[in-house]
Amino acid sequence: MASELTYRGGAAPGSASDGGEYSPKPSKPLSWLTRAARYAAAEHRPVFALAGMLLAAALFSLYAPSASSSDASSGRAVSAAAATFSHLSSLPSSASSLHGSAGGKVPLGLRRRALRVLVTGGAGFVGSHLVDRLVERGDSVIVVDNFFTGRKDNVAHHLANPRFEVIRHDVVEPILLEVDQIYHLACPASPVHYKIGARFLLTSTSEVYGDPLQHPQVETYWGNVNPIGVRSCYDEGKRTAETLTMDYHRGANLEVRIARIFNTYGPRMCIDDGRVVSNFVAQALRKEPLTVYGDGKQTRSFQYVSDLVEGLMSLMEGEHIGPFNLGNPGEFTMLELAKVVQDTIDPNARIEFRPNTADDPHKRKPDITRAKELLGWEPKVPLREGLPLMVTDFRKRIFGDQEA
Numbered sequence: 001m002a003s004e005l006t007y008r009g010g011a012a013p014g015s016a017s018d019g020g021e022y023s024p025k026p027s028k029p030l031s032w033l034t035r036a037a038r039y040a041a042a043e044h045r046p047v048f049a050l051a052g053m054l055l056a057a058a059l060f061s062l063y064a065p066s067a068s069s070s071d072a073s074s075g076r077a078v079s080a081a082a083a084t085f086s087h088l089s090s091l092p093s094s095a096s097s098l099h100g101s102a103g104g105k106v107p108l109g110l111r112r113r114a115l116r117v118l119v120t121g122g123a124g125f126v127g128s129h130l131v132d133r134l135v136e137r138g139d140s141v142i143v144v145d146n147f148f149t150g151r152k153d154n155v156a157h158h159l160a161n162p163r164f165e166v167i168r169h170d171v172v173e174p175i176l177l178e179v180d181q182i183y184h185l186a187c188p189a190s191p192v193h194y195k196i197g198a199r200f201l202l203t204s205t206s207e208v209y210g211d212p213l214q215h216p217q218v219e220t221y222w223g224n225v226n227p228i229g230v231r232s233c234y235d236e237g238k239r240t241a242e243t244l245t246m247d248y249h250r251g252a253n254l255e256v257r258i259a260r261i262f263n264t265y266g267p268r269m270c271i272d273d274g275r276v277v278s279n280f281v282a283q284a285l286r287k288e289p290l291t292v293y294g295d296g297k298q299t300r301s302f303q304y305v306s307d308l309v310e311g312l313m314s315l316m317e318g319e320h321i322g323p324f325n326l327g328n329p330g331e332f333t334m335l336e337l338a339k340v341v342q343d344t345i346d347p348n349a350r351i352e353f354r355p356n357t358a359d360d361p362h363k364r365k366p367d368i369t370r371a372k373e374l375l376g377w378e379p380k381v382p383l384r385e386g387l388p389l390m391v392t393d394f395r396k397r398i399f400g401d402q403e404a
């Protein structure tokens with residue numbers, strides 16, 4: 001079934017490995033024409049040359065509409081959440097151009113055309129904040145979410161908006177959608193599933209650095225990950241997703257972007273999924289002790305969700321593939337974080353030490369030089385300003401509106 005929906009572009013070109021012949025984005029677009037003409041002249045077969053020209057004209061007219069960016073619907077690439085990676089790598093090289101078709105800079109004075117944007121995992125914590133910003137700037141947004149961890153409540157305020165759609169769907173299954181951009185925030189068992197023409201942004205993670213031996217972490221660092229440990233499915237899963245994303249870029253000329261997201265917090269975060277900020281905030285509000293794992297001296301860098309959303313959008317709209325670290329370089333030990341939570345919610349909140357989990361990274365802090373220079377992005381909300389905003393939301397959700 002999946003394969004039927006996968007690739008409808010004609011015969012598969014050769015793979016990149018078969019003698020380097022396959023070049024998804026030919027640097028000399030007319031070289032084939034010269035070769036064909038030489039061949040036709042040498043073989044005295046003008047009829048074949050004529051047929052070749054007709055074929056080229058037909059292909060051009062087929063492709064031309066998707067290259068236009070002046071019209072929202074004609075410029076929209078057909079995106080089919082269908083392909084397995086092996087199928088996707090056989091897409092024709094003309095499926096997308098690297099720059100400009102899906103976003104990009106708009107000259108001053110011209111109104112930016114509205115895009116149709118797919119956000120997988122758009123009912124989740126980060127996804128729903130991203131959806132808010134995309135709707136706000138005038139785009140049409142389609143959310144695909146299986147609601148395993150996402151919540152309808154997170155996007156309920158958009159349901160009456162004709163520019164918003166939500167589809168209950170697991171992204172491991174094929175789906176056909178027409179979009180310009182794809183923000184892939186869902187974290188499925190198997191990674192990218194989209195055929196293409198749309199620009200694809202993978203949300204990877206700081207966990208690709210594992211328990212890092214370099215500090216702070218720069219994007220060029222390859223990481224220190226235990227391949228068989230209890231957290232490997234997440235770490236290695238995201239590393240594989242990065243690999244496949246880049247393979248698609250190189251092999252199928254897919255337009256891609258990769259973000260490595262560091263610890264993020266804010267309103268709408270899952271209350272009970274065990275992350276440290278949500279745990280501490282919920283515990284302090286419920287008058288329970290704050291559970292500090294290990295000695296509490298391990299560090300993390302905490303980014304407010306609106307900063308992350310701005311970073312993701314700058315990455316999607318910009319011209320650079322990445323990977324880019326998106327995180328707040330402000331570094332805290334877990335004991336320091338507990339202190340901020342005490343100061344914000346309840347100075348009398350007790351701390352209880354618990355055994356730490358296996359392979360817990362000892363420290364983590366993003367080097368964001370690359371994002372600053374190439375995306376013009378840096379976080380703006382310090383922990384002590386962002387945390388109270390999250391606390392207001394948690395208070396409402398834990399105790400109900402009346403006690404907020």
Ligand SMILES: O=c1ccn([C@@H]2O[C@H](COP(=O)(O)OP(=O)(O)O[C@H]3OC[C@@H](O)[C@H](O)[C@H]3O)[C@@H](O)[C@H]2O)c(=O)[nH]1
Pocket residue numbers: 204205206207261262263274275276277279280291292293294296298300334356357360361
């Ligand atoms: O109650 C708790 C929970 C967690 N912790 C500690 O807090 C630290 C952070 O733990 P979290 O589970 O919040 O987050 P982690 O840094 O381990 O992973 C996170 O990082 C980057 C994201 O991409 C991942 O999605 C997210 O899991 C760890 O050292 C953990 O041991 C506590 O001290 N107490």
